[in-house]
Each structure stands twice: as C-alpha cells, then as structure tokens.
Amino acid sequence: MSATTKKLITKSLLEDGNSRFKVTYELTGSSYTSFQLIDEMTQDTKTFDQFSTHYENLTIIDSIMSGIGRKPQTDFYQIVIKPVLNFSNIKHEYLKTESADSIETFAKRLKTNQNYTIIFLSGDTSISELVNNLPVLIDETTKIRKFIKIVPIAMGSANALANSIGLGNPIETFDNFLHGMKRTTAFPLYKVIFPNEKQIIFFIIFSMGFHANLLHLCTLDPKYSSLGVERFQLASTEILDNYDLNLKLEIKLAKKTIVSQFAYFALINTPNLEEKYIPSPQSDPFMSQLHILGYSSDLSPRQLTDNILNGYTLTRGDHVAGSGTVYESVTEDFDITIKTEIQKDPKYMMDVCCDGILENLNDMTSEDLKIIKIKFLKPNDLAFNLEIMQPEN
Numbered sequence: 001m002s003a004t005t006k007k008l009i010t011k012s013l014l015e016d017g018n019s020r021f022k023v024t025y026e027l028t029g030s031s032y033t034s035f036q037l038i039d040e041m042t043q044d045t046k047t048f049d050q051f052s053t054h055y056e057n058l059t060i061i062d063s064i065m066s067g068i069g070r071k072p073q074t075d076f077y078q079i080v081i082k083p084v085l086n087f088s089n090i091k092h093e094y095l096k097t098e099s100a101d102s103i104e105t106f107a108k109r110l111k112t113n114q115n116y117t118i119i120f121l122s123g124d125t126s127i128s129e130l131v132n133n134l135p136v137l138i139d140e141t142t143k144i145r146k147f148i149k150i151v152p153i154a155m156g157s158a159n160a161l162a163n164s165i166g167l168g169n170p171i172e173t174f175d176n177f178l179h180g181m182k183r184t185t186a187f188p189l190y191k192v193i194f195p196n197e198k199q200i201i202f203f204i205i206f207s208m209g210f211h212a213n214l215l216h217l218c219t220l221d222p223k224y225s226s227l228g229v230e231r232f233q234l235a236s237t238e239i240l241d242n243y244d245l246n247l248k249l250e251i252k253l254a255k256k257t258i259v260s261q262f263a264y265f266a267l268i269n270t271p272n273l274e275e276k277y278i279p280s281p282q283s284d285p286f287m288s289q290l291h292i293l294g295y296s297s298d299l300s301p302r303q304l305t306d307n308i309l310n311g312y313t314l315t316r317g318d319h320v321a322g323s324g325t326v327y328e329s330v331t332e333d334f335d336i337t338i339k340t341e342i343q344k345d346p347k348y349m350m351d352v353c354c355d356g357i358l359e360n361l362n363d364m365t366s367e368d369l370k371i372i373k374i375k376f377l378k379p380n381d382l383a384f385n386l387e388i389m390q391p392e393n
Contacts, residue, residue, distance in 0.1 A: 123156015
C-alpha cells in the first residue's frame with residue numbers, strides 16, 4: 001500500500017483586494033489535517049471593509065464530530081473564520097454542536113419572518129438536519145417566503161453536496177463567501193414518506209441495500225466511525241463478505257413499472273457522493289430530477305463491486321449501463337413497493353439512508369404497509385426559500 005501523500009498549500013483570502021490574510025493548510029490524502037492563518041499586515045494592505053456584505057442573521061454551525069473532528073490544528077472556525085470575520089466587522093453567531101439534537105433545536109427556533117445566512121462546517125447530514133427541522137409555516141397563504149442562504153464548507157467525510165457544486169475546498173469556499181456570495185441558487189428538495197407516514201426531506205440520496213448498509217455500518221460501528229473516508233472501503237469489504245444483499249422492489253413510474261431484486265438501490269440527486277466518486281454522472285444538483293441507480297442481486301460480489309467502484313472512473317455526463325444495472329431519470333412523484341418479506345432478522349435487510357439520516361424499515365412497515373412514496377417538493381412547500389452558494393466561476 002502506497003503512503004498517503006501530504007501537501008502544504010498556501011492561499012490568499014481576497015487575493016484581488018491585496019488582502020492581509022493568507023491560509024496555509026496541510027492536505028493529507030483528501031483530509032485537511034492542519035490550518036494556519038498568516039497575517040501579512042503592511043502599510044499598503046487594504047482592509048476588508050470594501051468587500052464586506054451585510055449578511056442577515058449570519059450563523060456558523062460547526063459540527064465538531066464531522067470528518068476527522070476538531071483538534072487545535074484543524075479547528076477551522078477558531079483558526080481562520082473567527083479572526084477574519086472579526087477583523088472584517090462581520091457580526092455572526094457561532095453554534096458548536098454539543099449534542100445530537102443541537103441543529104434540530106436551532107432549526108426549530110428560526111423565525112419565518114427573517115432571512116438567514118448559515119455557514120456549515122460539516123458534512124451533508126448537518127444540512128439535512130436543518131432542512132428537516134425547520135418550523136412549519138402557520139399561514140400557508142403567505143406567498144413571499146424569507147430566505148435561508150447556505151454556505152457548505154466541506155468538513156465531513158464525503159461532502160457530496162459541496163463536491164457536486166464545486167465547493168470542495170474549505171479555504172476557497174470561505175474566500176468565495178468573503179467576496180459577497182455573488183451567486184446563490186435554489187436547489188431541489190424531495191420528500192420520502194414511509195408506510196407509517198414518517199417523512200424525511202432529502203437532496204442528495206435515498207438508498208436501500210448496499211449503500212444504506214454501508215452508511216449504517218460506518219456510522220454506528222465504532223471501529224469504522226472514527227476513521228476518515230477510508231472507512232467506506234473497509235466497511236464495504238465486510239458487507240460484501242457477510243451480508244445477504246437481496247431486496248425485491250417495485251418502482252411504479254408514470255410510464256413504466258420496474259420490478260427487480262436489488263443488491264444496491266438508490267435515488268440520487270447529486271453526481272458526486274465523494275470528491276472523486278461520481279456514481280450518477282448525469283445528475284444535476286440544481287435540477288428537479290432524481291436518478292434511479294440499481295444493481296441486481298444476481299450479480300456476483302465481484303461484478304457488484306466493479307459496478308459500484310465504476311463511479312471512481314466516470315466523469316460528468318457519462319451514462320451508466322451494463323448487465324444487471326438500472327439507471328433511469330425521474331421528474332415526478334412515484335411509489336416504491338417493498339416486495340421482500342419484512343424481516344426482523346437480519347435487521348440490516350431493511351436499512352435505509354436518507355442524506356445521512358439512518359432509519360430501518362422494520363420500525364416503519366408491516367406486511368400490510370409496504371409502500372414508500374417519493375415526492376418532488378415545490379418552492380412554497382417549506383416555510384423558507386432555501387438557496388445555496390455557488391462558486392463565482
């Protein structure tokens with residue numbers, strides 16, 4: 001096994017403004033393992049005042065357990081963001097996730113008559129927790145919604161959303177923010193309604209079978225949860241060696257019905273699930289369109305592995321095809337019926353993952369209730385209009 005490469009990189013903040021600040025960071029493989037803020041104040045250095053934008057209700061949410069966690073040398077907020085924002089006179093609140101329900105509590109307290117800008121130092125799940133816990137709009141006749149503008153600074157293990165929209169580098173993303181968030185765009189949302197009426201909103205992936213098993217194992221098993229992105233490869237081996245990957249589903253679309261037994265089944269909105277992993281290359285994170293990606297349980301472990309790993313060789317726009325493969329775009333509501341017998345043991349057969357939110361269908365189905373509904377949300381379905389920052393170029 002080759003040694004993980006380390007790179008030391010220095011980047012200026014607001015470089016076109018003769019900035020006084022630079023950030024030096026160490027990149028070990030795909031992980032950011034240290035940050036250092038360099039203050040190069042000179043007589044000719046301009047201040048940030050000319051770049052400062054008024055951000056309404058600016059909050060930084062720091063999911064301190066995301067990715068490799070926060071150590072003194074990796075605390076991006078304390079090392080970089082806080083001193084730069086303070087120097088720039090940009091007022092903000094800081095929320096460090098002290099418990100599993102920190103973001104849920106924060107989201108429920110937001111006022112629907114105010115705009116917000118929220119910087120996430122996290123992976124995808126923290127953003128999902130916010131979206132799924134926003135307050136309910138009491139007056140549904142209100143036509144004008146306030147905005148929540150989201151800035152995803154990639155600090156998780158996979159960072160599917162940030163990588164899919166070109167914001168995979170934390171320093172470049174923060175620099176983009178300092179330039180005034182010149183491009184923000186609404187992004188599509190989807191809702192899964194389980195047989196017991198439990199609902200989850202998602203914007204990256206809903207999965208059953210292999211992918212859901214993988215996220216459950218990597219998150220809930222201590223021997224994997226403390227690792228970085230390499231956890232996925234290690235846990236994959238355990239699943240392929242020991243799990244019975246055989247889930248029979250019926251997907252009823254507007255013009256056709258797909259009935260198959262799947263080892264891997266996912267509804268995907270973003271092309272990337274990791275920085276270099278593109279399992280759904282025709283997905284567009286800003287288009288209201290899901291892609292069904294399924295791999296048959298008839299495939300051998302080797303064939304299944306090859307199909308899954310193919311995402312590391314695909315590029316945007318490629319088509320996914322092959323024996324035992326389903327890859328189909330969908331643009332309107334549809335139903336999924338579970339044809340597999342509901343099993344209590346092994347429990348993993350009913351694992352579900354929804355943007356990092358982990359559930360198990362044993363808790364939400366019965367032999368009489370086996371239909372999962374997928375809904376395409378409309379702009380006014382939530383109490384806020386959600387937008388996400390895009391790169392300037």
